[in-house]
Amino acid sequence: MTKPNELEPLAPTEAIAFYEDDRRSEVSEETLQSHGYRLQRFAEWCDDNGIENLNTITGRDIQHFRKSRSEEVNTVTLKSQMDTLRVFMRFCESINGVQNGLADSVRSPSLDRQNVRNKDIVRANKAETxxxxxxxxxxxxxEHALFRFFWTSGCRIGAAHSVDLDDLHLRDEFVELEHRPETGTTLKNGYSGERAISIDTRTRNILGDYINENRHNVRDDYE
Structure with missing residues (x-):
């Protein structure tokens, strides 16, 4: 097993860049983008929890991340994110960025038949098509703006319903989710579910073009 002092410092964002560069010749650009979107959620979690060097991450940290994501996305999305994280951790092991065996601690939820039957599943290759x-x-x-946002962010439909124009910070590439029970747009976890969701440049451009070119200029009863 690799000892802690044998590891080489590795920041989460740096590790993701290394990973994407390594996989670029092996997978399609669409698949690579999908992996990047999922790993960005992990990088954001690391940043929120003060993890600047993957050398220090443990199996317990991975479990905390899994629990955090399970509160924000459905089981199908959680499985795809944890499966990608496991592959990513194996890569990090290969470049002495994390402890050997850490990838084995990445647990992914199973999808039983009842779970699959009760959910509308869009698999990665279908979504890319x-x-x-x-x-x-x-x-x-x-349709384009919504599908792109849902697929790249993992956001729930109910949470997206709470988004107003003022919540879109396109220049800074993030979307705010706010709990507004007084206007009928609520989040599943109430005020504790309020957060910012980062979006990639492509998604930002599509949302911006939809707003500028195709959005009907309508207001609800609370404006």
Whole structure:
């Protein structure tokens, strides 16, 4: 087993960049982007919890991350994120960035038949096909903007329903989720569920183009 003093310092964002560069010749650009979106959630969690060097991360930290994500996304999304994190951790092991065996501590939820039957599942390859079609034939439509945001952020439909125009910080590439029971737009976990969701540049551009070109200028009863 690799000893702590044999590890080489590795920041989460640096590790993700190394990983993407290593996988670039092995997978499609769409798959690589999907992995990047999922790993960005992990990098954000590390930042929120003061983890600047992956040398120090433990199996317990991985479990805390899993619990945090399980409160924000459904089981299907959680499984895809944890599966990607396991592959990522194996890569980090190979470059002396984390303790050997850490990848084995990444537990992914199982999807039983009842779970699958009760959810509308869009698998990665299907989602990539849908996005390619929307990019080409329905660019910046409502359907394009929504699907892109849901797929890249892992956001729940109910949470997205709470988003107002003022919550979109496109220049800074993030979306705010706020609990507003007085206006009928609530979050599953109430005020504790309020958070900022980062978005990639491509998603930002599509949302911006939808707002500027195709969005109907409507207001609700609370404006």
């Amino acid at each position: 849908i996005l390619s079609y929307l990019d080409k034939y329905q660019y910046a439509t409502l």
